[in-house]
Amino acid sequence: MTILAAEREIESLLSLHPKGYDLSLDRVRRLLDKLGNPQDRLPPVIHIAGTNGKGSCAAFSRALLEAAGYSVHTHTSPHLVHWNERYRLGAEGGGRLVEDKVFAEAIARAARANGGETITVFEILTAVGFLLFSEHPADVVILEVGLGGRFDATNVIPAPAVSVVMPISLDHQAYLGDRVELIAAEKAGIIKRGCPVVIGAQGSDAARQVLIETAERLDCPMQVYGQDFFAYGENGRMVYQDTDGLMDLPPPRLPGRHQFANAAAAIAGVKAAGLTLGERAVEQAMVEVSWPGRMQKLTQGRLVDLAPPGAEIWLDGGHNPDAGMVIAEAMAEQEEKNPRSLFLISGMINTKDQSGYFHAFKGLVRHVYTVPGSFSDAGVPNDELAARATEAGLSAEPVSSVANALMLLRDTWDPAEVPPRILIGGSLYLAGTVLAENGTPPE
Structure with a gap:
């Protein structure tokens, strides 16, 4: 619309x-x-x-x-x-x-x-x-x-x-x-x-x-x-x-x-x-029941087409430590049903506890890509966010955008491996930006 x-x-x-x-x-x-x-x-x-x-x-x-x-x-x-x-x-x-x-x-x-x-x-x-x-x-x-x-x-x-x-x-x-x-x-x-x-x-x-x-x-x-x-x-x-x-x-x-x-x-x-x-x-x-941007599975769209073939992509706007815990638990449930390597693409704003959010994913996420917080005046620079993820015990690197993270995963993915599970999260602003860029806004 x-x-x-x-x-x-x-x-x-x-x-x-x-x-x-x-x-x-x-x-x-x-x-x-x-x-x-x-x-x-x-x-x-x-x-x-x-x-x-x-x-x-x-x-x-x-x-x-x-x-x-x-x-x-x-x-x-x-x-x-x-x-x-x-x-x-x-x-x-x-x-x-x-x-x-x-x-x-x-x-x-x-x-x-x-x-x-x-x-x-x-x-x-x-x-x-x-x-x-x-x-x-x-x-x-x-x-x-x-x-x-x-x-x-x-x-x-x-x-x-x-x-x-x-x-x-x-x-x-x-x-x-x-x-x-x-x-x-x-x-x-x-x-x-x-x-x-x-x-x-x-x-x-x-x-x-x-x-x-x-x-x-x-x-x-x-x-x-x-x-x-x-x-x-x-x-x-x-x-x-x-x-x-x-x-x-x-x-x-x-x-x-x-x-x-x-x-x-x-x-x-x-x-x-x-x-x-x-x-x-x-x-x-x-x-x-439907609730866009909250543990929403993305199955089609412009961004989805950039990911490794067969990848499972989830989007969630939760942004505080408690939200991180319930999202991590939901991802762990998905892992039990259908084992895949989990990657996190994250952008956050500076009023949130970034390290607390990332800590919830320790031992669950294989690697984190952090994106610039250009979706908000309070957005955290991607290098700072990568440092927070590292402090929380995760492997992390800054990238220029969600699209860039997805393409990087696609270009480096071993086709012999089961396609990855990808969670995009850390901010409702980021969730909105992703839905807009993907061409799948809420209806």
Whole structure:
């Protein structure tokens, strides 16, 4: 899809307003008031926060609801290739990314209403999402938090049908705090008095306790992963269990054992929101769920054609140590099923723990190619990134681009060897650049 008018509108906003974060709700509330408070005219909202897994939870939630026959608006961020990926409007037969003309017109209206006042672009675009969702009919809204929770622009929703908090770990410390319990307190800001809460699988007991205490203080009906609902693998299937009983399901289409817990949080969230969900719809959702740039297998495209013949190529935008661990585990699962040498092509930004990310792949990756971070103003130079990978115990070298890494592998690959497995990762910005260069943007 070619986005022209909408992206021109956004570029003009970026020239006037800061691109970064300025955590507060005052500016977005002021703008929404001028727009007639569209956030108060939405269908039931599933509000999702967390450090890792919130995008997957949103994808599972949409798949579940659409399989059950609901029309669903979805807000996710960031986008990978085009800005319109952030807004999927509910439609019969499945949601569709907002069309350029509709998107551009909503941006222009929000910009006019703002009247040149100081505001971040994310805040304007969040208001645009509320405009779009309030003016197009649907049964449910899935609303993914951008950053944090308490002061995120999406947190103007007065009474969500359910608040879902996915795994919390250290990330965005400059904004959210340098201890996991401080970050959990910020994420817990989406929990509203008396509204249902689902707490996804937490790697940190301290984070889980903060979330539980917040929900208890606000008298919220609460479902906690590992206590009130579970998911586990059995005989190649996924078993979901809660107080209503068991569901024997196909494993999620999204690879990696961590996706069992993400799927479980989505199932629990949809049920806690009071929406009807039959087992057949859940089975269909597990098979059909899609989430571009997250453990996405690339099977065709311009970049794929540059790799060694028969190579298996995966793309993932995870960028912190915890994400590195779950991606490495998913790659190890693939290795058990189908042994191949694993190569990592990585680009990252300087606000992330690069050594921590690479450490997860120690003993798993044969070699790392690092690419320049030209996809972001905060991109790490490829030689610096190679040094971080080396410090983490990996064999690494800088190259000029993803295309160059793939061609280098192709030109040096011994055809007598099983074709390699290649993981491209380290940044959502990199994932978006790869999908654009490959000619396979999200649809």
